[in-house]
Amino acid sequence: MDMEATETILRVPTALSPSKISSFTNCALAFKYAYVDRLPQESTIEQVRGTLTHAALERFYRDLAPLGRTEEALLEHCLPEAMTEVLAGDEAQSLGLDAAQIEELRVEVAALARHALDLEDPSAVEVVDTEMKIETEVEGVPLRGIIDRLDRRSDGALIVVDYKTGKAPSERYEHGHLAGVTLYAAMCRAVTGELPAEVRLMHLREPMVLVAQVTERMVHGQVRRAAAVWKAIERACERDSFAPKVGPLCNWCSFSDRCPAVKGPAARH
Numbered sequence: 001m002d003m004e005a006t007e008t009i010l011r012v013p014t015a016l017s018p019s020k021i022s023s024f025t026n027c028a029l030a031f032k033y034a035y036v037d038r039l040p041q042e043s044t045i046e047q048v049r050g051t052l053t054h055a056a057l058e059r060f061y062r063d064l065a066p067l068g069r070t071e072e073a074l075l076e077h078c079l080p081e082a083m084t085e086v087l088a089g090d091e092a093q094s095l096g097l098d099a100a101q102i103e104e105l106r107v108e109v110a111a112l113a114r115h116a117l118d119l120e121d122p123s124a125v126e127v128v129d130t131e132m133k134i135e136t137e138v139e140g141v142p143l144r145g146i147i148d149r150l151d152r153r154s155d156g157a158l159i160v161v162d163y164k165t166g167k168a169p170s171e172r173y174e175h176g177h178l179a180g181v182t183l184y185a186a187m188c189r190a191v192t193g194e195l196p197a198e199v200r201l202m203h204l205r206e207p208m209v210l211v212a213q214v215t216e217r218m219v220h221g222q223v224r225r226a227a228a229v230w231k232a233i234e235r236a237c238e239r240d241s242f243a244p245k246v247g248p249l250c251n252w253c254s255f256s257d258r259c260p261a262v263k264g265p266a267a268r269h
């Protein structure tokens with residue numbers, strides 16, 4: 001029997017997203033567990049908090065006319081609706097939250113969503129789309145993702161808006177977050193024919209906004225980076241070679257118990 005013919009070639013994921021690019025560059029082995037082996041990952045309270053905040057803000061900007069976007073509408077209509085929907089889903093149900101934990105979550109999400117109103121005047125926002133699903137190919141790389149919000153600026157230009165509910169990154173990691181949103185701008189052009197002029201990261205915890213003007217050079221750089229990561233993933237799948245990268249992110253890794261590079265929670269950094 002030809003032994004080579006029996007070798008298993010790992011299945012390459014069908015598309016890349018900014019979060020998959022970060023996952024692969026942060027630790028190739030964790031990427032393999034999540035996106036090639038597709039091992040189940042437990043939900044976390046942070047994920048549910050983020051999902052709830054996005055869902056409340058989606059309703060706020062999608063359903064309400066500009067002058068109806070008040071704090072009262074956000075907290076008394078959009079947030080309760082989002083709570084009803086998200087808490088019934090698998091992500092939240094798997095956590096088995098009790099009434100006190102749900103109330104704590106509601107208070108935290110209300111504060112996060114409320115901060116969006118400190119960062120911008122919602123009645124002045126012209127929304128083009130919310131939670132916009134994009135699936136496209138840019139320079140041969142299949143890309144997929146969801147843009148939290150796409151706005152139209154008063155001069156007619158598009159703005160890609162991304163909400164962040166975790167801690168704002170240090171300067172060292174800030175570039176990586178903006179890079180991901182810049183790739184969304186490239187994906188947006190591929191489907192609409194229009195390159196957004198600006199990307200905005202709204203950090204709702206602090207609260208603070210990071211704004212960058214999109215240039216062709218930035219877009220070209222991010223598309224090239226995505227192409228290089230895509231090639232590296234294809235190569236890693238062909239060779240079944242995904243190197244672990246031990247570091248601070250192991251503390252939040254869902255796979256540390258099976259990772260040969262660390263020996264479970266006690267050995268984490």
Ligand code: SF4
Pocket residue numbers: 027028029030244245246247249250253254255256259260261262
């Ligand atoms: S525990 Fe650390 S090294 Fe191991 S897979 Fe997770 S992130 Fe990578």
